[in-house]
Amino acid sequence: MSTPDLNLLVTLDVLLAEGSVARAARRLGLSPSAMSRALARLRETTGDPLLVRAGRGLVPTPRALELRESVGRLVQEAEAALRPSETLNLKQLVRIFTLRTREGFVENFGPELIARIAEQAPGVRLYFTQKLDKDSTPLRDGTIDLETGVVGDDTGPELRAQALFRDRFIGVVRRGHSLSEGVMTPARYAAGQHILVSRRGLKKGEIDEELERLGLERQIATIVGSFSAALALARASDLIVSVPERYTGNLRVDMHSFALPVPTSDVAISLLWHPRLDADPAHRWLRGCIRDVCAERRADLSARFEAG
Template identity: 75%
Template sequence: MARPDFNLLVTLDVLLAEGSVARAAKRLRLSPSAMSRALARLRETTGDPLLVRAGRGLVPTPRALELRERVGELVREVEAALRPAEALDLRTLARTFTLRVREGFVENFGPALIARVAAEAPGVRLRFVPKSDKESGALRDGSVDLDTGVASGTSGPEVRAQALFRDRFVGVVRQGHELSEGEVTPTRYAAGRHIAVSRRGLDRGPVDEALLPLGLTRRVATIVAGFAEALALARDTDLIATVPERHTVALRAGLYSFPLPVPVPEITVSLLWHPRMDADPAHRWLRGCVRSVCGGQASTR
């Protein structure tokens, strides 16, 4: 069975409302002959003449009268479904957004982001979940609305990414540590005992690559999965942590931070989301909030 032409619903709705081929043609911006052909197709499809001649005009058949209300409702529903989304009313928006972030993000950016969201959309709730890997499956299945981190090939080609800020790595030690006084040279830095941060348990990274041309090697005393753990250890030991500066401002309170004595490439922290959320007004608003908060906080040591 051939699929019906749903465009005929609109034509039938107008024909039944106008009761005239000429007026219906004018309303739909068609020629009278094109409208007559459409009426012929409607008659063939429904198996009913629908409109029949009565004097100078056309009158609906019982089948047409039966269809008139149903067709009108269907056309209105389709028009509503295809109409652009209504303007977003933040004051009445009630929604929970899930953001997947690495440690340091909530401590550093969370207070300002929550305050911004509460001021503009008091019915919106933010749920922060830890980022344990770079897989994008949670964005695809909708369990996560926004992701933050360094975009990479493992994010998936369909994931949207927008830069939030650039970050550089700094060294961090407890107050009173020997590196908190005097110039931190590559030799002094490498000679200390270090904390390596790696979710995969690796003991080498960009810092080691930067030390290698100088003939220097870090002494890695321990390996942890996250920045918060590294900084907690540095706070109470003589170990040296190397962490991204802006991402860990709040976590580094009370510690001594210093620029690395070797050139280590900066990283770009990005906002990630699935393209199906591109046009969602509420999601677009939240992305703007995150960009504004993350872009408006200056780096401090």
């Protein structure tokens, strides 16, 4: 049995990442014809077409999807093994990192993260961009370096993930609201006028399902697409809003927060990145900074909730 050409692993990794013979050729510095020949060799070696035409583009076969994570990991490990050993000099590091996050992350974790990075690596800059969907393409193509979010079925299978913190939903009203005093009960909570936060325009959520089990129904006065808009409305009215505790810590300063009187599911917020950056020293350092800042904020936000 002939020994496979291990150089094909690099070619396969780039092809699967780009999904295009022309783009892969440009990235590897090859002609389109040379890349086409390499794809033909890959098909012969694996016994699978790997990329098949769909309209004007190419889509991966199930076998290609199965290979994508393992091939990427092998290439990354090989590059790390062959890379000269060097110590990361943070004081001389000059780099821009792009982080894609949901609203609330920058407001709550941004100041500490920026201060930590400025102290350790003054030449590093952070660019925060808003996370409007769960499309993993920006991580794959290198448009962004990291993102925060909930790992789910629609998360790219090859992505690396590490848990940052767990979050729970709480109720929030303005200072002086009738719900800021006394014992909170499901009936008392449901009797008020509520703001529902839904980017997809849903009219009900988990809280409504739990209230229905108790024979209760809350009145939704309005639906908005962001936590910041919902909290601004609640701050200026008698409306009640339910938001994730840790993600909205700084957004609900000087408001009254309370534990919801019905059970709701916690959400695990994770840090996501593409495996090609797994061994990058600067990227590893930044991931550590984000993890540390999120961990340090836990006690502070819990104290604010108790005081609220």
